[in-house]
Amino acid sequence: MSSTVKDRPVASHTGGRPAGPPRPGLLPLLAAAALGCTVLSAWSIDFAPATLLNGLDEIWALLDRMLPPRLDDPGRIGVLAVETLLMAVLGTVLAAIASVPLAFLAARNTTPHPAVYAVARAIITFCRAMPDLLFAVLFVRALGIGVLPGILALALHSIGMLGKLFADAIEQTDPGPREAVRSTGVGYLREMVNAVVPQAIPSWIGTFIYRVDINLRMSVVLGFVGAGGIGFALQDALRGLIYPRALGIVLVILAVIAAMELVAIAVRRMLLTPAVSNPRRDRAMRFGFCGLLIGLTVAALLVLKINPLSLLTWVGPSIDVFARMIPPNFATLGGALFEATVQTVAIGVVATAIGIVLSIPVGILAARNITPNAAMYWAARGWILLVRAVPELILAVIFVAALGLGPVAGTCALAIGSIGFLAKLVADSIEEIDPGPIEAVHSVGGGWWKTLFSAVIPQAMPAMVGSSLYMFDVNIRTSTILGIVGAGGIGFLLFESIRTLNFDVAGAIVIVIFVVVYAIERLSGWIRSRLV
Known part of the structure; x- marks a missing residue:
């Protein structure tokens, strides 16, 4: 597909401008800031590799209980x-x-x-x-x-x-x-x-x-x-x-x-x-x-x-229902609203970071013009299709059942969804690069790894940066509703307030969600305008 707005709407987040190399100095600074925010966010929600390793047994046990699948009423x-x-x-x-x-x-x-x-x-x-x-x-x-x-x-x-x-x-x-x-x-x-x-x-x-x-x-x-x-x-x-x-x-x-x-x-x-x-x-x-x-x-x-x-x-x-949310009541929840908001942002940050790291290898293998062989190409494309086909909320339900209530389950679900989405964008961006530099590296005897790091990644980097920021923007929106299934974040407070008919409290939460999502959108848009 083309990278224009016509053929791939997601690409419109670059604002319709031709992609160019990121501005010198800003990309390393952004990477350092992103790493710091990821570590801080992971610490705030107690997300650690040890937590996932300890939960692998529960995840496999849950998957075992799901087999064999059946349809009682097709x-x-x-x-x-x-x-x-x-x-x-x-x-x-x-x-x-x-x-x-x-x-x-x-x-x-x-x-x-x-x-x-x-x-x-x-x-x-x-x-x-x-x-x-x-x-x-x-x-x-x-x-x-x-x-x-x-x-x-x-x-x-x-x-x-x-x-x-x-x-x-x-x-x-x-x-x-x-x-x-x-x-x-x-x-x-x-x-x-x-x-x-x-x-x-x-x-x-x-x-x-x-x-x-x-x-x-x-x-x-x-x-x-x-x-x-x-x-x-x-x-x-x-x-x-x-x-x-x-x-x-x-x-x-x-x-x-x-x-x-x-x-x-x-x-x-x-x-x-x-x-x-x-x-x-x-x-x-x-x-x-x-x-x-x-x-x-x-x-x-x-x-x-x-x-x-x-x-x-x-x-x-x-x-009539929307009007009952006005005026919003910020006092009832107090500090709990702030804590839930911070948790929501932390879930989005950590999930996006995991998605970026794990999606790049899959995206490279799923790019037709750079993949080592057809088997790897179809395996990578199949994995992307499989992951993208399962909505994050369903993944959150599964992780909650396996790991228990809390933001760790929501982060895992959102991270897996991010891998599928970002890997597709990475693959598409690599397939759209200029083949000239790749042919030049091949002409001097450069192997697959040399081609990847010398001719492919430098060209695809602007699109990869833009896609990552877009994914962060999307993940913040998604993380606001994971609480409906107990996967952490502000969503739990929102759906509880609506369920108990406390619409004035729900109004306050809606305003907070809007401000957070809008602020993240503007921030990511500003960064894209400087880097892409």
Whole structure:
């Protein structure tokens, strides 16, 4: 795949600028600061290699109790899996519909006024900063148990990503066609539709497909809070300690997510690889994609039994619940809120550090242009797919069962998820490097290791730094909700406050989560702008 925003939305965190070498002196300083923060964070949550070694026996014992996997009711699990997939599609479609006009308002070159730009960007930032599981909990409280709260949670959180990347794509369009259309005297709307949308469409398609892939993973765990999908059946099996059934459901989830990822890759390549000699094929495929999307949306409404009016009438009950969080009550929790916040950040720091260290070797072996042989390539790619297919919250449940309650279990779960995600980004970035330096090293008789350290890593380093910072940003968001299964962090306090109807306390926690996530996002963005 290309490294552009069009083909890989994750790469947009570099801001659309061409990657260059990190600024001299800053990278070692960042590495030293990261090492210090990691050691301090590990100490604060009592995370030590000895702790993991002592827990290996419990982990193997738990895995042994899961075997052999079984499905007691395959029909029901199959229906729930289809519901989960349709929830992901419908949630992404709703988010895309809302994100397109929001993106025009949030793009500097199309916004009608700076004040409108600021408001639109604030909405996007809020949706991106708040975890989807938190939205789901609040919607379940407002609307009741079912798939609708899950769909709305996915949609709102997706606006944060789609709105930002849609706006970035608009800002990167060529102004020439706009000037040509404007010279004909048409209005603002015609100018946008005729000159901007055709340029942004390829990027929007790539971003949309990628977001469906993300939302499928997210929709799996929404059942943990009663928001529909296969996650409810998994939670039921885990709560009843029926581990073979739980493993059977996890394998179904893995198969669905893996299949979806393969389909997404195929669709992305088909739609985003231009056929210069056959533009009609391009138009036909895009119309076909739109038709398929409309069909899936209608199927989702019918299968999930969603009344289209409910997609509008949810606002009133939800505002009632959200309003009960104001004014926030910071006094009730006192120091416990601060301690939980620090623990949440520590979990994210340690998990990201472990993910960075362990993902680089896997990513190198998974890069087609540098891997020693085909067997290692497929083994590494298979491992990445396997790890990425299991959501972190499910991993957290497993580690809590094996290691006990606390931040160590959450850190392990988040670290494994980071390995899969970062290894894929590392592999993709290595596959996109200039082959010239590699050929130069080979021409003077350099071996595999010489090629790796002289020609590969120096070129891939900027992308690896940017991906690591992006992963840290994501991990901080994820660590805020691990407490729902007892894996440490501020999430436990949040879900307890909502469960006991202390919405004013929940309001205080939500504000703290937003501030922490936003601050980390700004910090990582600032570092990226200096290093990448």
